[in-house]
Amino acid sequence: MPKVSAKYKEEKRTHILESALKCFGEKGYQATIIDDIVKDSTISKGAIYNYFASKEEIYIQLLQKRTDTFFEEMEQENASLSRAKEKLMNIFKRFKKQELTEENQQAMRVYIEFWLYGSRQDDLKNLLSERYNRFIDYIVKIIQEGQASGEMKADLDPENISRIFWAMRDGNVLHYSFLGEEEQYRYAWDVIEEMFISYVQK
Amino acid sequence: MPKVSAKYKEEKRTHILESALKCFGEKGYQATIIDDIVKDSTISKGAIYNYFASKEEIYIQLLQKRTDTFFEEMEQENASLSRAKEKLMNIFKRFKKQELTEENQQAMRVYIEFWLYGSRQDDLKNLLSERYNRFIDYIVKIIQEGQASGEMKADLDPENISRIFWAMRDGNVLHYSFLGEEEQYRYAWDVIEEMFISYVQK
Amino acid sequence: MPKVSAKYKEEKRTHILESALKCFGEKGYQATIIDDIVKDSTISKGAIYNYFASKEEIYIQLLQKRTDTFFEEMEQENASLSRAKEKLMNIFKRFKKQELTEENQQAMRVYIEFWLYGSRQDDLKNLLSERYNRFIDYIVKIIQEGQASGEMKADLDPENISRIFWAMRDGNVLHYSFLGEEEQYRYAWDVIEEMFISYVQK
Amino acid sequence: MPKVSAKYKEEKRTHILESALKCFGEKGYQATIIDDIVKDSTISKGAIYNYFASKEEIYIQLLQKRTDTFFEEMEQENASLSRAKEKLMNIFKRFKKQELTEENQQAMRVYIEFWLYGSRQDDLKNLLSERYNRFIDYIVKIIQEGQASGEMKADLDPENISRIFWAMRDGNVLHYSFLGEEEQYRYAWDVIEEMFISYVQK
């Protein structure tokens, strides 16, 4: 019989992850020290290590959680849409709205940094690959739907197009997270959407 | 009367920078320790500090050197081309060829990591901003030329288009540097070129 | 809820300071490395840095603590004495007794070294100036009392006399700390007392 | 047959010593790095090591040279004086005049620092002891002359008196080198002279 409820533990985990995201976003993963998270969360160092085995694990779980949330929300929103193009445009819309919060900008930074960091460590690489494929697949399916319904060009390679989509998005986020210019980010994203949609549709 | 020739010193600097690029590329800037560079270059730690004031300075000089080289080479190649579209396509071609070397893949990684790293330190931020603007301007001018000659759509915002160009490129490089799949990178880049060119031209 | 009591922490601090004093005394401030203090105190390097921000801060706190102790003790002893001359003689007595311990000899050395060291760094200079003035003032007041009560010559400049007092003391300590000859130090100090007292009194 | 004259070498040595004194005075012995001396003297690092075996040796020779110069000059000045008291007063006068130059203030600092530094190393300790005794003896002889001629109290212990003299001087110099207040230094020295002379004379 556990001393504290599962709910209590889950909340504490979430609390730590939120603080970690904030710290990683502000200072970067490598530059963040555990004491930063202690200070921000007001949870003791020992307690943090009760919930997570290492600093790296905090990072990983953070990523996992955000990825899961992204797909849950996207799935839900897109469920009501029938056309592939609408779904695609909805994703563009989401990124346009969502990413302009301070919190999200930091989250993006964290995720790019981790990408670089993770690409040198085999155990992480698998994890990141899986995650990457999930994102790729998501767009692949939409493109395939569009091709099936005749909305999109039949001769597109869905996987390649999907890669391009995420490359554009990550590139834009990379620049934005560095430059911090909301207006220009949004503006660029609009034009990217136009370019992309006009390219894939018939 | 200098002890060694300027050429000798220049070569030594270059040698250190090459080793540093290799190490940074393999392990990342933050994860690379000076002793890695010592081992790779077989130059003593003290000697390295005779040529560079700090690990950060090595990074900066690396960036500077590569940037300069890029512009020199690009300028030269493009000098013989008269049409804006040709110039643009030449840049696409260059990235397609160039980036597939192992060395270049690492260089890209280094440059993206530094971008993240630098975005939290004011002194570096200025440096990176300047560098960024140089790249932006380069494409801006080509777009403007294309608009003036009637090759490209008149209603494009050259600066925005340039941002998009670099975002796409950096995004693609980011993915490629992580995934390391040459074929797919090249393929994606081809399609990006097609999409981009067809979008900007009349 | 603190993990350990304030008393525990205070004792640990004191323990570190004692080891530091011993090391600084034996090898000098600059020549002492943190590992010397680690070895002597059997407290880990990290723990030392939990209590003090830097090697310099250890030094400063050491100085502060000893200065405070000196004034507290002196104040207490002199409280029961009514005549200025008695107070002055009491200080002489104290130095004669006190300084012959090994520990004190080292402390003196440390304090002189720090004086030289600090005289080149502006932040320390202020600190040392303040401390110096505290010592000067202490004797100034006694001289003024003596002048007011008619025990001491009215035409003395109390501040100058005070400076001379401390110059003589520091000079004597400097020689002693180098030569380590207790007997001669004590003997010299007796004669200095005689010379000084006979000069200031009516 | 030497390639360069002995005179040339001697000048070069002197030049290095002058620069070293300047550097040591400004930054302290330990804080001075060889490159400071290189810069100030415009003599190459290698050349400096041709003339001196180590940084420490530069220090030692500096001390030796200044000590020799002091005694030579003092001997010469005092040769023309017949009375012990006059000789003593002449030494006081010398210190009053001499020490107020910037150069001398630094020299004093150097000498005190070295004293502390040297007191922990046996090889230096002997050297410094010898030097110390030379200074002690110098005043001892004057006191003895004064006692023989009846100018000074017969019951003084010349060695102790001499120690006191140097302690006062070094203490005063120590304070002055830190505080840098010429006026007060001079003023204190005047009063010390008065106190000392009146104490030793009949």
Add this chain to the structure above:
DNA sequence: TATGAATGAGAGTTCATTCAT
């Protein structure tokens, strides 16, 4: 479970000294 003091293996950097030219 929670706490935060303790640990110690590194990290970047410095600098006296050497030695090939």
Add this chain to the structure above:
DNA sequence: GATGAATGAACTCTCATTCAT
């Protein structure tokens, strides 16, 4: 004799992780 580039041991300080309480 002169040069200054090269060397590498040594230094201060950091911080992820552990563990007694």
